[in-house]
Amino acid sequence: MKSGAPVIDIRALRYRYPDGTLALDGIDFQLDPGECVAVFGANGSGKTTFVLHLNGLLRGEGSVEVCGLRMDGALKAGALAAIRTRVGLVFQNSDEQLFMPTVLADVAFGVANMGVPPKQAALKAQQALEQVRMASAAAKAPYHLSAGEKRRVALAGVLAMQPEILVLDEPTTSLDPPGQRELVRLLRQLPQAKILVTHDVDFAAALATRAVFFERGRIAADGDVHAIIEQFHWSRGSE
Amino acid sequence: MRSALRHTSVERWSRGVSPLHFMDARAKLVVLLVFLTAVATTSKHVPWIYGGYFVLLGAAIFMARLPVLAMLSRAAWVLPFSAIFAAMTWWAGDFAAALVLIVKSFLSILAALTLAASTPWTRLLDALLFLRVPRPLLLVIQFLARYLFVVADQVAHMRQAAYSRGGARSAQAFQAAAGAVGVLFARSWERADGIYQAMLARGFTGRFPAPSAVPFLARDAIFLCLSIAATVLVRLAL
Numbered sequence: 001m002k003s004g005a006p007v008i009d010i011r012a013l014r015y016r017y018p019d020g021t022l023a024l025d026g027i028d029f030q031l032d033p034g035e036c037v038a039v040f041g042a043n044g045s046g047k048t049t050f051v052l053h054l055n056g057l058l059r060g061e062g063s064v065e066v067c068g069l070r071m072d073g074a075l076k077a078g079a080l081a082a083i084r085t086r087v088g089l090v091f092q093n094s095d096e097q098l099f100m101p102t103v104l105a106d107v108a109f110g111v112a113n114m115g116v117p118p119k120q121a122a123l124k125a126q127q128a129l130e131q132v133r134m135a136s137a138a139a140k141a142p143y144h145l146s147a148g149e150k151r152r153v154a155l156a157g158v159l160a161m162q163p164e165i166l167v168l169d170e171p172t173t174s175l176d177p178p179g180q181r182e183l184v185r186l187l188r189q190l191p192q193a194k195i196l197v198t199h200d201v202d203f204a205a206a207l208a209t210r211a212v213f214f215e216r217g218r219i220a221a222d223g224d225v226h227a228i229i230e231q232f233h234w235s236r237g238s239e
Numbered sequence: 240m241r242s243a244l245r246h247t248s249v250e251r252w253s254r255g256v257s258p259l260h261f262m263d264a265r266a267k268l269v270v271l272l273v274f275l276t277a278v279a280t281t282s283k284h285v286p287w288i289y290g291g292y293f294v295l296l297g298a299a300i301f302m303a304r305l306p307v308l309a310m311l312s313r314a315a316w317v318l319p320f321s322a323i324f325a326a327m328t329w330w331a332g333d334f335a336a337a338l339v340l341i342v343k344s345f346l347s348i349l350a351a352l353t354l355a356a357s358t359p360w361t362r363l364l365d366a367l368l369f370l371r372v373p374r375p376l377l378l379v380i381q382f383l384a385r386y387l388f389v390v391a392d393q394v395a396h397m398r399q400a401a402y403s404r405g406g407a408r409s410a411q412a413f414q415a416a417a418g419a420v421g422v423l424f425a426r427s428w429e430r431a432d433g434i435y436q437a438m439l440a441r442g443f444t445g446r447f448p449a450p451s452a453v454p455f456l457a458r459d460a461i462f463l464c465l466s467i468a469a470t471v472l473v474r475l476a477l
Binding site for chain 1: 251359385433443
């Protein structure tokens with residue numbers, strides 16, 4: 001499986017929310033280049049808190065290394081920006097991600113933040129929109145799109161930045177079955193390493209080979225996706 | 240969702256197609272500033288000049304192909320506020336000044352609305368940046384615009400939820416609405432925080448990307464000169 005150094009290397013990560021709740025309690029996690037890992041766990045088990053650490057939106061104790069860049073206390077703004085260009089985070093709620101007046105401007109937002117001149121940023125945005133088959137919506141206002149279209153545009157906003165790792169938080173939420181199939185097809189074509197935080201076991205099993213199971217802020221199990229689903233009775237039909 | 244969308248109709252109009260929409264935002268902004276200055280400094284003793292201002296604004300609204308009645312009704316939102324000051328002026332014994340105060344505030348808001356409804360707000364922000372408005376202020380304006388839509392959206396969802404459980408317009412509903420304001424604040428805060436996190440995740444560092452350079456064309460210069468000339472002519476009572 002190993003084809004080089006891991007793109008994400010996390011050791012003994014702990015995070016406590018300001019109200020004292022211990023959300024992550026000693027996480028060890030590695031992700032190899034091109035690998036696709038599903039993250040399972042009950043609501044409140046620390047999955048979303050975990051992914052927010054992957055591009056420095058939250059900073060806990062322990063060691064987080066992304067593509068060889070270490071996220072420690074003395075991290076400079078430039079290094080943090082470099083990490084954020086490598087980790088593309090697609091949020092659970094697309095409405096929160098889409099905030100510019102047009103679809104094209106929104107998809108170009110992240111690219112422009114990387115310092116790419118406006119015209120090239122628009123070109124990269126257009127290419128990303130073509131990749132998710134939303135090029136025809138470039139001039140539309142994001143709030144006029146359907147839930148599935150918003151999800152694809154949100155993904156384009158991250159793809160345009162050409163990240164090395166894609167992190168998708170509950171990507172199938174509010175998608176109808178054809179939309180879910182379309183998303184599976186699209187994600188299969190993408191070469192990036194992926195982390196899928198999801199309750200949808202069918203979706204996870206269609207894409208991931210490995211899964212980790214979160215329980216009270218710890219990784220309770222790490223292994224083959226089918227074995228984990230079985231071990232924790234995590235499929236819909238399980239009693 | 241209708242109520243939420245109503246809040247965004249000015250934004251929708253701003254993405255329309257018309258001769259005024261095509262004009263450079265910087266030119267329109269300067270014309271607006273000249274117009275507002277002219278209105279603010281017009282004497283109360285030459286009331287017909289205000290008619291001239293209405294004609295100029297009417298021409299702009301016509302040029303922008305905007306819905307006249309909808310524009311007038313939106314501009315009328317300013318009247319309750321200016322009416323308070325007008326009433327005080329009338330109370331002090333100056334009826335003409337009170338009337339002029341109302342007309343001036345209505346003209347000013349209608350002019351600003353015409354600009355907002357004929358210019359996409361990103362272009363407007365770029366124009367403000369070009370005219371050296373401080374960046375922190377522009378950032379506040381940009382966030383304010385974004386979060387207004389967020390709050391409007393939340394209001395629409397909460398209203399739908401209330402109506403679907405039999406909520407109606409009554410004294411009891413008013414009490415419930417008072418409680419809902421608190422919930423609305425908390426939810427909007429949460430949502431705004433989510434938006435900010437999503438922006439950070441895509442490399443936002445507190446500065447919006449620099450706008451692409453837009454050429455200032457000859458037609459923009461002609462529009463600028465003609466509009467200022469027309470405004471000054473009306474102001475000087477021809």
